[in-house]
Amino acid sequence: MLVAPASQQIIATYKNRPVTLAILGSGAWGSALAHIAATNHHTVRLWSRSGSVSLRNAVVGADVILSAISMKGVLDLVTQLKSLAIPETTVLMTATKGFDPETTLTPSVIFQQAFPNHAVAVLSGPNLSKEIEAGLPAATVIACVNETAAEAVQHVFASDHFRTYTSTDPLGAELGGTLKNVVAIAVGVCEGLNLGSNARSALITRALPEVMRIGTHLGGHPETFLGLSGLGDMLATCTSALSRNYRVGYGLAQGKSLEQVLEELGSTAEGVNTAYVLHDIAQREQLSAPISQQVYLLLKGDISATEAVAALMERKLKAEDYQEVLQCE
Ligand SMILES: NC(=O)C1=CN([C@@H]2O[C@H](COP(=O)(O)OP(=O)(O)OC[C@H]3O[C@@H](n4cnc5c(N)ncnc54)[C@H](OP(=O)(O)O)[C@@H]3O)[C@@H](O)[C@H]2O)C=CC1
Ligand SMILES: O=C(CO)COP(=O)(O)O
Secondary structure (H helix, E strand, O other), X not given: OOOOOHHHHHHHHOOOOOOEEEEEOOOHHHXXXXXXXXXXXXXXXXXXXXOOOOHHHHHOOOOEEEEOOOHHHHHHHHHHHHOOOOOOOOEEEXXXXXXOOOOOOOHHHHHHHHOOOOOEEEEEOOOOHHHHHOOOOEEEXXXXXXXXXXXXXXXXXXXXXXXXXXXXXXHHHHHHHHHHHHHHHHHHHHXXXXXXXXXXXXXXXXXXXXXXXXXXXXXXXXXXXXXXXHHHHHHHHHOOOXXXXXXXXXXXXOOOOHHHHHHHHOOOOOHHHHHHHHHHHHHHHOOOOHHHHHHHHHHHOOOOHHHHHHHHHOOOOOXXXXXHHHOOO
């Protein structure tokens, strides 16, 4: 009989008992996740860079460390965590949606490179934090190549109004959540211009193969983009004014400057940075990303919202072909 290594055996126990979690980032999402975990009777330490508890004290002895900070702080946070002796029995989790501008890597890849022997899990799905804070039902994906760890944290966060599914595709789950933020800006523009339900539906539907083409090229599994962390998150974000990315697009369509929109938002809208990094990735990898490209040009101030719409409508006519994205594994 195959015996699991000692660290795996310890991680497996997390699904049956209260655990200690360090949640890093006390913004909207970190706070909502901390609330879920605390309601499930786990011990939660909510850390923020401006708080009184040091990072060392927040993570010492934690069974699970979950990072829910904005993308711009991830590289620095991981460097700080690396200097602390974090045992391999600690499951590392990330709930950030974005690309690092310097390396173009996603948070889970940054974590896994820094901690090659740890289980690194992604939590991602259609999870508008305001609805979750209000106790409305929602579902999410917990993705980790280490299935024992995925199952363990699935139980840590599951509740009667937060349903958790496991997956073994952390990169795909993370890319779905990251790439849809750019689409949400595009759909916000569409709504801000009052282009109607047909246009919104066409935009979301055509964005799916774009997200799948980029996401699978970067290593995600095609089917992941059809699940909660892909299509699910895209639908939630593109159809709700609670989405900050959607609100960025909506404001731009009303003629506001990006600076004004972001100031009024006063909160993180990762799609802005993602559109810039994605532009670099698409150029580097020769990927076609027409919707994201128009968002990039709009954010840069090179074109107006109406010009972005016209550019998409005037593209060369073609077949509606999904073979490329469905066969790309
Ligand atoms: N809100 C939501 O509905 C959801 C958000 N997400 C993702 O979660 C991430 C965080 O979003 P959200 O909580 O909403 O954003 P907020 O703007 O509410 O909070 C951002 C958090 O990141 C922290 N932070 C920012 N920069 C740094 C840094 N350089 N070092 C350390 N911490 C930093 C902030 O700390 P401080 O308070 O000190 O500034 C704050 O805790 C984003 O990637 C977002 O896409 C994912 C799913 C749902
Ligand atoms: O990722 C989210 C919902 O799943 C939150 O979307 P926004 O960052 O656009 O608010």
